[in-house]
Amino acid sequence: MWVYSDMHSSVIEHFEQAEFVDQPFRPGKALKEIVFKKWEYMTQPMAIIHLLAILPTYRPIRLFRIFLIFRLFKLLRYTNSLKQFTNVLTEKRFELFTLGIFISFVIFAATAAIYIFEVDAKKTQIHTLYDDFYWSVVTLSTVGYGDITPQTSQGRAVAMMLIVVGIGVIAFFTSIIVSAFTEKLPEINKQRVFNELEHHPQHSILCGYGRLGQNVAEHLKNDNERVMMIDNNDDQIALAKQRGFLALRGDAESNELLESLNIKQAKRILCLTDNDVSNVYITLSSRQLNPDIEIIAKANSAQNKIKLTRAGANHAIAPYETAGLIAAQYAGQPVAFEAFFGLLTDDDPITVDAMRLHEGSDLIGQQSGAIDFDAHKLILFGVATETEHNIDSLDSLHNSDISQASYQMEKAHFHFNPVSSFPLLKNDVLIVFGHKYSIAKFRENHGLFKNR
Amino acid sequence: MTIEANTKAEHSQKQSIVIFGGGQQGMAIAKWFGERSDEVLIVTTNPIEKNEVEQEGFNATVMEYCLDENLQAIGIGQWVNTIFCMFSEDAQNVFVTLSARALAPNLRILCIADTNGSGQKLMAAGATKVIDPYEITGNRISELIRRPLMVETLEHTILSKANLDLSEIKFESESSIRGKCLNEINLDRYNLILLGIVDQEMSEKLMFNTAGLDHQLDVNDYLVVIGPFEDIQLFREEMNL
Numbered sequence: 001m002w003v004y005s006d007m008h009s010s011v012i013e014h015f016e017q018a019e020f021v022d023q024p025f026r027p028g029k030a031l032k033e034i035v036f037k038k039w040e041y042m043t044q045p046m047a048i049i050h051l052l053a054i055l056p057t058y059r060p061i062r063l064f065r066i067f068l069i070f071r072l073f074k075l076l077r078y079t080n081s082l083k084q085f086t087n088v089l090t091e092k093r094f095e096l097f098t099l100g101i102f103i104s105f106v107i108f109a110a111t112a113a114i115y116i117f118e119v120d121a122k123k124t125q126i127h128t129l130y131d132d133f134y135w136s137v138v139t140l141s142t143v144g145y146g147d148i149t150p151q152t153s154q155g156r157a158v159a160m161m162l163i164v165v166g167i168g169v170i171a172f173f174t175s176i177i178v179s180a181f182t183e184k185l186p187e188i189n190k191q192r193v194f195n196e197l198e199h200h201p202q203h204s205i206l207c208g209y210g211r212l213g214q215n216v217a218e219h220l221k222n223d224n225e226r227v228m229m230i231d232n233n234d235d236q237i238a239l240a241k242q243r244g245f246l247a248l249r250g251d252a253e254s255n256e257l258l259e260s261l262n263i264k265q266a267k268r269i270l271c272l273t274d275n276d277v278s279n280v281y282i283t284l285s286s287r288q289l290n291p292d293i294e295i296i297a298k299a300n301s302a303q304n305k306i307k308l309t310r311a312g313a314n315h316a317i318a319p320y321e322t323a324g325l326i327a328a329q330y331a332g333q334p335v336a337f338e339a340f341f342g343l344l345t346d347d348d349p350i351t352v353d354a355m356r357l358h359e360g361s362d363l364i365g366q367q368s369g370a371i372d373f374d375a376h377k378l379i380l381f382g383v384a385t386e387t388e389h390n391i392d393s394l395d396s397l398h399n400s401d402i403s404q405a406s407y408q409m410e411k412a413h414f415h416f417n418p419v420s421s422f423p424l425l426k427n428d429v430l431i432v433f434g435h436k437y438s439i440a441k442f443r444e445n446h447g448l449f450k451n452r
Numbered sequence: 453m454t455i456e457a458n459t460k461a462e463h464s465q466k467q468s469i470v471i472f473g474g475g476q477q478g479m480a481i482a483k484w485f486g487e488r489s490d491e492v493l494i495v496t497t498n499p500i501e502k503n504e505v506e507q508e509g510f511n512a513t514v515m516e517y518c519l520d521e522n523l524q525a526i527g528i529g530q531w532v533n534t535i536f537c538m539f540s541e542d543a544q545n546v547f548v549t550l551s552a553r554a555l556a557p558n559l560r561i562l563c564i565a566d567t568n569g570s571g572q573k574l575m576a577a578g579a580t581k582v583i584d585p586y587e588i589t590g591n592r593i594s595e596l597i598r599r600p601l602m603v604e605t606l607e608h609t610i611l612s613k614a615n616l617d618l619s620e621i622k623f624e625s626e627s628s629i630r631g632k633c634l635n636e637i638n639l640d641r642y643n644l645i646l647l648g649i650v651d652q653e654m655s656e657k658l659m660f661n662t663a664g665l666d667h668q669l670d671v672n673d674y675l676v677v678i679g680p681f682e683d684i685q686l687f688r689e690e691m692n693l
Binding site: 340 | 469475476477478479480481484485534536538560562564567568580581583584585586587588589590591592593594595596597598599600601602604605606608609610611616617618619620643644645647648650652657658660661674676678679680
């Protein structure tokens with residue numbers, strides 16, 4: 001049980017968090033989390049089966065022995081494979097049928113021949129046709145127990161022929177099974193992937209496992225997102241599989257493939273191929289198949305960004321343009337940029353976060369100056385509002401010599417460093433800099449929860 | 453007509469920023485400089501590309517970058533202070549970096565790395581900073597998934613041409629706020645946010661403003677501020693920075 005989760009890491013994390021926000025450390029909360037994690041493990045079906053299976057080792061209660069059967073339930077996880085195995089065999093039924101007829105004929109002939117030669121011989125071990133039949137099968141299968149052996153020269157000749165034929169039959173039988181599986185293997189794999197995606201929806205589909213795709217996939221993996229790769233290049237797919245991803249060779253432009261990948265229940269699709277025509281096409285078909293999916297598309301040429309957005313992408317990104325812009329800005333302010341991009345990476349505890357004021361937060365209706373960001377060790381970067389009406393109300397509220405900076409975004413307005421009388425409304429978004437613990441504390445104190 | 457005569461005739465002004473490569477990245481950089489585009493020269497190997505660049509209104513020249521004389525002719529080692537190596541081939545970028553570094557030890561060289569592992573080669577060749585477009589975009593996409601609103605905000609403010617800049621202010625000895633602590637600096641009069649401070653003697657990492665730290669400002673520290681350009685200028689002037 002202790003392998004499943006570490007108790008001490010929970011305690012340490014809670015303690016650090018409490019210390020950072022100057023609150024007394026309350027062990028109860030950490031304890032609750034630990035107990036919850038353990039309980040979560042204990043109630044898994046597999047864990048219960050394990051427990052029942054080891055109970056019989058407690059000798060005094062012999063009744064528990066019946067639970068030994070539970071060990072067999074562990075085999076349940078193989079039922080799917082069994083089904084696939086029979087499927088493969090039925091695919092090859094013609095070959096197997098032919099082989100079966102051939103075997104019956106050989107066995108029939110051998111049984112008859114050996115009966116004729118051996119039944120009257122001295123020291124014979126064969127008395128009935130059934131003995132003959134048994135001997136033929138044992139010999140043909142190359143098992144050859146040796147409990148019954150032919151005594152006459154004619155009988156031995158039959159045995160030798162039967163052995164040679166037997167080797168051929170075994171080889172033929174093995175090759176049928178093997179070839180059936182090699183033919184079916186890609187399909188089995190595909191089916192497995194499809195099944196998995198069907199049972200666990202909310203996955204991400206990533207088209208194009210090129211350099212950008214690889215990079216994004218690693219990030220998604222670190223965030224524990226389930227990612228499905230599609231690429232039409234075998235090498236890239238092999239690479240993806242080697243790195244432990246679900247991957248499939250195929251053409252992402254085909255609706256059939258996207259549907260098999262359960263796109264209707266997918267969380268997002270990333271179109272990152274090196275071809276803008278493909279990206280636009282995939283974007284368009286994904287949007288049709290699932291109107292709610294989040295689509296992120298790569299524009300290899302910056303001018304195609306607008307086309308991707310028009311085709312239905314939520315976000316279009318032009319890597320080369322972005323890199324150029326960053327180079328230009330870096331040139332002017334190397335130290336500031338290095339520091340700022342440090343904040344945006346994950347390993348830095350100081351970070352930027354956006355918090356939406358959902359219904360129920362006590363910040364709605366307040367003025368931005370009334371919130372004590374200093375006490376939370378946070379810096380307010382700005383407020384994003386959905387409508388412009390905040391600005392209108394501002395003019396009447398405030399006449400300051402500080403110019404207010406407001407920036408137009410796609411669906412919102414951003415107010416940089418708002419004045420202290422800036423009114424906060426529902427669905428406004430606060431963007432703050434701060435330590436991740438401070439941000440968590442701030443969310444908790446003001447009823448700002450993620451994803452509500 | 454020699455190359456030297458060619459460049460002289462076309463560009464009487466001496467550009468301090470040179471961009472090698474007129475592709476997407478090169479153009480993105482050139483456009484970013486906007487009003488200062490007179491200071492930018494784009495070097496390309498392709499006459500057609502040169503025409504395209506000129507149609508966009510930028511200075512451009514076609515030249516053989518393999519020859520040191522040509523690099524010197526456009527001012528590397530003299531009046532150029534920053535070059536961007538934005539050729540699509542890594543080998544070209546490495547070559548330019550290496551030649552330019554030999555001519556000008558203090559030049560700021562920014563490169564783009566296209567394939568895995570070329571970043572190290574470019575650094576070895578003497579680049580100041582290597583930018584991997586795939587890594588940057590990969591980060592951007594994963595952030596977009598995690599915190600879409602934040603990325604959008606940053607993209608429309610700091611990372612765009614909007615009048616909201618991220619700026620570093622180097623601390624010189626004669627400023628009026630020397631020896632003060634970080635939390636003693638009063639920014640109320642400016643529409644600015646002081647994000648923190650970078651003390652290069654300690655590390656390249658940002659010391660965050662509110663982390664309750666009482667770092668005394670010292671020569672060669674950098675203040676990292678965000679704000680509209682005019683406010684940053686005003687702050688600089690009034691603080692003698």
